[in-house]
Amino acid sequence: MLVDDCLARIAEYFQASQVGLGQWSKAGKILPSLRAWGPRPVNVYLETAGPGPEAFDFLCRKGSIIWNCPEDLAELPQLQQHIRQVGAMAGVFCLYRDHGSHTEHLVMAKDSEAVWPEDTVEFLNTVGTVLYTALYRRLAEDEVKRLRQLEQTVATIVSEFVHILPELVDAQIEKALGQICECVDADIGIFLQWQDSEGLTMKVSHEWDADSIDGPLFRGAILENDYPWLAAQLRQSEPVLIDNPDDFPAEAVAERAACERFGIHSILWSPFAVAEGLQGCIGLGTINSPGSRLKGAVPQLGLIGNVLASAIEQQQTDLKLRQAYDDIKRLKHHLEAENVTLREEIKTSFNEYELIGKSHAIQTVIHQVRQVASTSSTVLFLSETGTGKSLFARLLHRLSDRKDRSLVTVNCAALPAELIESELFGHEKGAFTGAISRKIGRFELADGGTIFLDEIGDLPIQLQAKLLRVLQDREYERLGSSTTRTVDARVIAATNRDLDQLIDQGKFRNDLYYRLSVFPIRLPPLREHRTDIPLLVWFFITELQGPLGRTIGKVPSSAMDALTSYDWPGNIRELRNVVERAMILSQGTTLELESAFSGYLRSGHASYPTHESQSENIEDVERNHVVKVLEDCNWKIRGKDGAAERLGLKRTTLQSRMKRLGIQRPSV
Numbered sequence: 001m002l003v004d005d006c007l008a009r010i011a012e013y014f015q016a017s018q019v020g021l022g023q024w025s026k027a028g029k030i031l032p033s034l035r036a037w038g039p040r041p042v043n044v045y046l047e048t049a050g051p052g053p054e055a056f057d058f059l060c061r062k063g064s065i066i067w068n069c070p071e072d073l074a075e076l077p078q079l080q081q082h083i084r085q086v087g088a089m090a091g092v093f094c095l096y097r098d099h100g101s102h103t104e105h106l107v108m109a110k111d112s113e114a115v116w117p118e119d120t121v122e123f124l125n126t127v128g129t130v131l132y133t134a135l136y137r138r139l140a141e142d143e144v145k146r147l148r149q150l151e152q153t154v155a156t157i158v159s160e161f162v163h164i165l166p167e168l169v170d171a172q173i174e175k176a177l178g179q180i181c182e183c184v185d186a187d188i189g190i191f192l193q194w195q196d197s198e199g200l201t202m203k204v205s206h207e208w209d210a211d212s213i214d215g216p217l218f219r220g221a222i223l224e225n226d227y228p229w230l231a232a233q234l235r236q237s238e239p240v241l242i243d244n245p246d247d248f249p250a251e252a253v254a255e256r257a258a259c260e261r262f263g264i265h266s267i268l269w270s271p272f273a274v275a276e277g278l279q280g281c282i283g284l285g286t287i288n289s290p291g292s293r294l295k296g297a298v299p300q301l302g303l304i305g306n307v308l309a310s311a312i313e314q315q316q317t318d319l320k321l322r323q324a325y326d327d328i329k330r331l332k333h334h335l336e337a338e339n340v341t342l343r344e345e346i347k348t349s350f351n352e353y354e355l356i357g358k359s360h361a362i363q364t365v366i367h368q369v370r371q372v373a374s375t376s377s378t379v380l381f382l383s384e385t386g387t388g389k390s391l392f393a394r395l396l397h398r399l400s401d402r403k404d405r406s407l408v409t410v411n412c413a414a415l416p417a418e419l420i421e422s423e424l425f426g427h428e429k430g431a432f433t434g435a436i437s438r439k440i441g442r443f444e445l446a447d448g449g450t451i452f453l454d455e456i457g458d459l460p461i462q463l464q465a466k467l468l469r470v471l472q473d474r475e476y477e478r479l480g481s482s483t484t485r486t487v488d489a490r491v492i493a494a495t496n497r498d499l500d501q502l503i504d505q506g507k508f509r510n511d512l513y514y515r516l517s518v519f520p521i522r523l524p525p526l527r528e529h530r531t532d533i534p535l536l537v538w539f540f541i542t543e544l545q546g547p548l549g550r551t552i553g554k555v556p557s558s559a560m561d562a563l564t565s566y567d568w569p570g571n572i573r574e575l576r577n578v579v580e581r582a583m584i585l586s587q588g589t590t591l592e593l594e595s596a597f598s599g600y601l602r603s604g605h606a607s608y609p610t611h612e613s614q615s616e617n618i619e620d621v622e623r624n625h626v627v628k629v630l631e632d633c634n635w636k637i638r639g640k641d642g643a644a645e646r647l648g649l650k651r652t653t654l655q656s657r658m659k660r661l662g663i664q665r666p667s668v
Contacts, residue, residue, distance in 0.1 A: 003135050007037035010127060014108060014120070018088070021096075021131060022107045023290065024059070026246045028052035028078065031102060031265070032289045034135060040086075046288070048085050052078030059103060064121045065093040069113040083109075090114040094124040096132050101244040102290065104132065139292075147296060150183040154300045161311045166318040169311050170206065176308065177208035180301070181284060184293040188264070188285035190218050191308055192234075202231060202281070205312075213287065217262050227254050230269065234281050239298050240269040243290060259285075266291025270298050272305030279309050355388075355395060356539045359529035365392065365521060372519045373399035378471065380456075380516045381494035383523030385653050386571030389494035392523065393452040402490060405449030408442045413455035413652050421463055422479050431480025443476060446489040456516065457497030457508065458656075464509045471515045491516070496653075526568040526575060533564045536572060540579040541591070550583045552591050559593035566597075569622040573648035623661045626654075635665045 003021070011019045020036030029050040033042050055076050059065055067073050068090050073080040083091060088109035097104045106128035117123075157176045164172060177189030191206040202223045209215030223231035229252040233240045242248060243266050248256040259267065267285035282301045284294050355366065372379055373396050381389045390409065397407040415423055422431075426441030442451060453459070459467065470476050474486050493516045502508035526533065537560065541552045559582075568574050578597055586592040626647070633643045637651060644654040658664075 003035050003131055003138070004037060006127070006131055007035060010108065011037055014116075015110070015114075016108045017111045018107070018109045020107050021128075021135060022105055024051060024056050024103045024105070025244055026053070026056060026101050028054070028056045034104070045086055048082055049078070051082050052076070055079040056103065059093055059095050059105065060098045063095045064125070066116060066121060067091060068115050087111055090116065092116060092120055092124060094121055094128050096128050099243070101247050106131065146183060146293060150180070150297060150300055153179050153183050154304055157304060158307050161307055164311065166315040166322070169315040173206045173308050173311065174208045176304065177206065177282075180282075180297065180304065181208060181210070184284060184291075184297045185286065185289075186284040186291065186294060187213060187287040188215070188217065188267075188283070190283040190285075191280065191305075192223065192283065193280040193309060193312065201225075202234065210287075218258075218283075227258070230255050234269060234271050237271050237273050239271070239295075241295055242267050263287045265289055266294060268294040268298070270301040270305070272302040272309070280305055282308075355391065356535050357529060357532040358535065359532050361524040361529040362532060365523060366395075368521050369396050370399060372396070374401065376490050378491045378493070378516055378518045380518075380520045381492070381523055382520055383494070383496060384525045384569075384571055385496045385657070386573035386648060387523040387525060388572055389523060390452065390454060392521070393454075393492045393494065396492060397450045397452075400450065400490065402449050406446055407450045407452060408446040409452045409454060410442050411454045413458035413656070414650070417460045420460065421466070424463070425466070425476045425478055427479035428481045431478070435480065441476075441478065443470060443487050443489055444485065447487050448489070450490045450492060453491065453493045455495060456493040457495035457499055457502055461507060461509070464512045468509065468512045468515060471512075526571045530564050533575065534560055536575060537563060537579055540576050541583065544580055544583055548580070548583055550586065551589055552583055552586065553589040555591045556593070559591060562593060562597060567622075567625075569625050570648045577646065577648040623663060626657065626661060627663060630663070630665075
C-alpha cells in the first residue's frame with residue numbers, strides 16, 4: 001500500500017525506528033494503529049498503561065508533542081514513563097484530528113536521544129494530512145466494497161431463513177450474527193427481543209462471539225434489570241452508538257462497567273420496529289479497537305432484525321403446533337384407553353349411599369377413610385372377600401383432591417401373569433408377539449388420579465419389584481421401551497389374603513408390604529356387624545325390585561333372624577345374592593327365604609353355625625359352608641347355577657378359597 005511506502009520513506013529520511021498513523025483514547029490509552037512501520041510490534045504499545053489523559057489533553061490543545069530526550073517531558077510524567085517503557089527516547093506526535101473520544105495523529109520515534117530539525121512538526125503536519133487523506137480514500141473504497149459485501153450477506157441471511165426447520169432457527173440466528181460481524185469487523189453480535197407479550201422487558205436471547213472471546217458475555221441479560229440506561233434509550237427506537245466507554249453518561253453505570261470489564265471499545269445498538277412498535281434490537285461490539293464500520297451497518301440491521309424476529313415467531317408457532325399435535329395424539333390414545341376403563345367402571349358405578357351400615361365397626365372404617373382421603377398416602381384395605389373393598393376405594397377417591405380425575409381399577413387376580421405387566425405399565429408396538437399397536441398402561445391412565453390394585457396379594461412376585469419402584473420413585477417403563485416415564489397416581493391396594501403368611505412363604509416382598517401399608521384399613525366381615533344386616537336386606541330389596549319386576553313389602557322375622565344368625569363367609573356379596581334369589585322365588589309381596597336359603601333352615605342352623613358357636617372356628621365354618629354349596633351344585637364351580645355364583649364369588653376367588661381351605665373334589 002502507498003501509505004506504507006511513505007511511512008518507510010519518512011523513517012529513512014529522519015532515521016527513525018518507528019513511524020505510524022496512531023490513535024489515543026480520551027483516557028490516554030494507546031489504540032491499535034491505523035497503519036504502522038517499524039521493527040517493533042504494535043502490541044508492545046498496547047500492553048502499556050499509555051501516555052495518560054494529560055498527554056491527550058496537551059496534544060489536543062497544542063496540536064503536537066515533541067521531545068529530544070525523556071527529560072523534555074517533565075510536564076507530562078505519565079507520557080515520560082510511557083516512552084521510557086517502550087524505548088522511544090526521542091519522538092514526535094502531530095495531531096491530525098480530535099474526535100473527542102479519541103485522536104488520530106502521526107507519530108515518529110527513535111530508540112536513542114536525538115535533536116529533531118526545527119521544521120519537523122511542520123513537515124509532519126503536511127505529510128500527515130496527505131497520508132490520512134490517502135488512507136481514508138482507501139478506507140472509503142474498502143467501505144464501499146464492504147457495504148456491497150454486507151448487502152450480499154443480508155441477502156444470503158434472508159434466503160437461509162426461508163422454510164427453515166424450527167429446531168435450526170437458533171443456530172442459524174447465531175450464524176447470521178457472525179456473518180454480520182465479519183462484514184463490519186465486529187467481535188460481538190447480540191440479538192435482543194421482548195421477553196413477554198406486554199413488551200415490558202427485553203432479553204438477550206442470542207449471541208455470537210469471535211473465537212478470541214471467552215463468551216457469551218451478555219446472553220440471558222434482561223436490559224430493564226441489568227442495563228436500565230440502555231433499555232430507556234432503546235425504547236426511543238433510535239440507534240445508540242458508543243465509540244468509547246468514556247462516552248457513556250454518568251447514569252450509565254452498569255453499561256460503562258460492562259464495557260470496561262469485557263474490554264469493549266465501541267458498541268452499536270440498532271433497534272428495529274414494525275407497525276406494532278419496537279420489536280427488538282441487534283447489538284454489535286468491538287474489543288480493544290474502534291468500531292469505525294459499525295454505524296454504516298445500521299440500515300441493514302433493521303432488515304436483518306425483522307427477518308430474525310419473524311423466524312423466531314414462526315419457530316414458536318411451529319413448535320406450538322407440534323406440541324398441540326403431540327398433545328392431541330397423546331390425548332387420543334389416552335381417551336381410547338380411558339373409554340375402556342370407564343365402561344368397566346360404569347358397571348360398578350359408585351353411589352355414596354350404598355355404604356349401608358350404622359354399626360360402630362362400619363362407622364369406624366368410614367372415619368378412617370375420611371381421615372386419609374385428603375392426603376396422597378398409599379392405603380391398603382385388608383378384608384375377606386365380599387366386604388366391599390372396591391366400594392370403600394371409590395369412596396376414598398371421591399373424598400380426595402383427585403376426585404375430578406380417573407379412578408382406574410386393576411384386579412391383579414383376574415389377569416394372567418404374562419399380561420399383567422403390560423396392563424399395568426403399557427407396551428410399545430412390537431414389544432411382544434401380538435403387540436400390534438402401542439398400549440397405554442393403567443398407571444399412565446391414572447396419572448393425576450387414583451389407581452386401585454385389587455387382590456394385590458395375587459400379584460406375581462416378578463412384578464412386585466416394578467410396582468415397588470413406582471411407589472418409591474414414581475417411575476416406570478413401558479414394555480419394549482427404554483424411555484423412563486413418571487407418574488403421579490395415588491395407589492390404593494386391597495387383598496383378602498394374609499400378606500404376612502405370603503411373606504413367610506416368599507411369595508410377597510417384605511419391602512413392598514411396608515410401602516403399601518402406609519395406612520392400612522381393616523374392613524370387618526359381615527359377621528362382625530350383624531346389626532347392619534336388616535338395613536342391607538331392605539337396601540337390596542329396594543335396589544332389586546325394579547330390575548326383577550318384584551314388589552316385596554314384608555320380611556318375616558324368622559327369615560330376618562335366619563339371615564342375621566348366619567356367618568356369611570361370602571359376606572355382603574353373598575347376602576345380596578341370597579336376597580336376589582329369594583325375591584325371584586317369592587310368589588307374593590312377602591320375602592320367601594326358605595327356597596333360597598333352604599339348607600340353613602333344614603339343618604336347623606347345624607350346617608351354618610353362628611360366630612358365637614365355640615364348637616368350630618371360623619375357618620371350619622367357612623370350609624363346611626363351601627363344601628355344602630359345592631355338593632348342592634354337584635361340584636360345578638363356574639357358570640350358571642355353579643357354586644361360585646351361589647356363593648357370590650368370582651370363579652378364581654372360589655378356587656383360591658378352596659385351595660386355602662384344603663377342599664378337593666372327592667374321587668369317584
